[in-house]
Amino acid sequence: MKPWRTARAPYIATEDGKITVRNPLGSCREIYLRTTSSGVVVGRTLEDVLEKGANTPALEKIVAHLNNDRALGFSVWQDVHAIPAGGVAYVQRSGTFQIASEIDLLHNDSTASENPAEILEELLRREEFTERFGVSFSGGCDSTSLLYAAASVYGVDKPVAFTWHFPGGSAHDDAKIAAAIAAKLGVEHFSLTLSEDLLFRPIQRPLPATPSTALAFQAVIHRLAEDLSVRTKTRPVTILDGHGGDQIFLDPVPVATLRDTLHSQPSAFARKLRHYAKLYSVSYIRILREMLKTPPNPPNKFLRKEVISSFRRDNFSLIAARNHSLRYAWVQDAISENSYRVICDERAQYLRPFTQSEMLRYALSFPTEALYDENHTRLPFRKVVAEHYNTTAVFRRRKGSVTGAFQKALWHNRAYLETLVLEGQLSQWELIDHERFREVYNQTALGSGGFDYDLLKLLTTALLIDAYQRLL
Secondary structure, eight states: OOHHHHTTOOEEEEETTEEEEEEOTTOOSOEEEEEOSSOEEEESSHHHHOOTTTSOBOHHHHHHHHTTOOOTTOOSBTTEEEEOTTEEEEEOTTOOEEEEEGGGGTGGGOOTTSOHHHHHHHHHHHHOOOSOEEEEOOSSHHHHHHHHHHHHHHOSSSEEEEEEEOTTSTHHHHHHHHHHHHHHHTOEEEEEEOOGGGSSOOOOSSOOSSOOHHHHTHHHHHHHHHHHHHHHTOSSEEEEOOTTHHHHTTSSOOTHHHHHHHHHOGGGHHHHHHHHHHHHTOOHHHHHHHHHSOOOOOOOTTBOHHHHHHSOOOSOOHHHHOSSOHHHHHHHHHHHHHTOOSSOTTTEEEEOGGGSHHHHHHHHTSOGGGSOOSSOSSHHHHHHHHHHHTOSGGGOOOOOOOHHHHHHHHHHTHHHHHHHHHHSHHHHTTOBOHHHHHHHHHHHHTTSSSOOHHHHHHHHHHHHHHHHHHHO
8 A cells, every 4th residue: 555545553552441443644545434333343344344134224324414413423224323534433341322523633733834836745745656646636726736746746647637528517627737738738638428328326335324416426436437547557446636736725715714714814804705706796785694694504405394394403414513613614624524535445545645644734824815806716825836837727606517417317317316316215215205306306417507416416316325234
């Protein structure tokens, strides 16, 4: 295994009847823990800890997931917990379970004087790549920084950049911009067209702890891994991914951060309000109204009213449950998402430098108000990286979306997906409002009103339950 992953292997210890399971920052994967009457089972994959027929997807956990009502370590499986990178689980002899996060310790030794480009280069240098590798490349700020760092450390011949491409959508611009940047660098680049037959396909191993958007893309990820293996002549192929950069630098900037600025830096509030209004082209009145609102956590629109009233939420969402700021919650979300696996290690291994401890410390060293001005988000990061590599490419503000690809896939896979939801386990549990589901599904598939994220969450949940029934 590569150096940084070897140094961050899971740690298990027992003392005074307490079991401690630590999954250090930088491991780039979840570890799984199942509590039993006699002890604890720990595994690197979900199937390592599942007891067939016993640890099924749990009804109350499925409802909690659909309502975005989950805490650190959450999984939809009965008696199973998923410990993301940076998570530490404590299990008492009595069976009491508690999980904490290492990000609580990061802010104390943060410094804004470091060079983020040099941090990325050092993280990549530790890997000591001897073979070619892939770089997930949208042409946005994070992936561009990562590609420049990879080319700086390993030369232009080892990285192979790839971009998702959807003809006719805004993601089409991603392919053109990414290809131009890669060509200027002299790095090999190719695009994969997102077609409807690659989205929302039946899920294959490995099964995750919770459904996520990535499940809708699993067939895309498998196709990319195969293409990269051919181009790099390696298997498993290593893929560098810049996911998490937007979250650790608060991009897009939540309006709630202005409320924090008002409390912590009152003298800076008027200036940051002006910056925010110009950055997002919104009025002062609208911003102030949004600031006064309490962030809602509404129930999933497809759950029947009887279900919503039966499963009164006693726990707050991940963001509300944390004692720290919204910013720390975003960082934790990035770490958890980057610990998620949708492809087996034998095919591809993802490395995500933006949620390594060194980069997290750098990001957290800046007060929120220093992260943006009237023209750009992630301002300190962009400025230093641009100067370091002598490029303006990292100042691109908007990336394309694949909403059109999703909508087309919904239409193409309609019979399959409707059957999963309306005749599958979710309906057998009598959770779903069938009429509301059909209405929103039709509107979304026809491209009316953008993409509905409650619908995406419902569909990926149905896909995961179906995979459990087929594979386990």
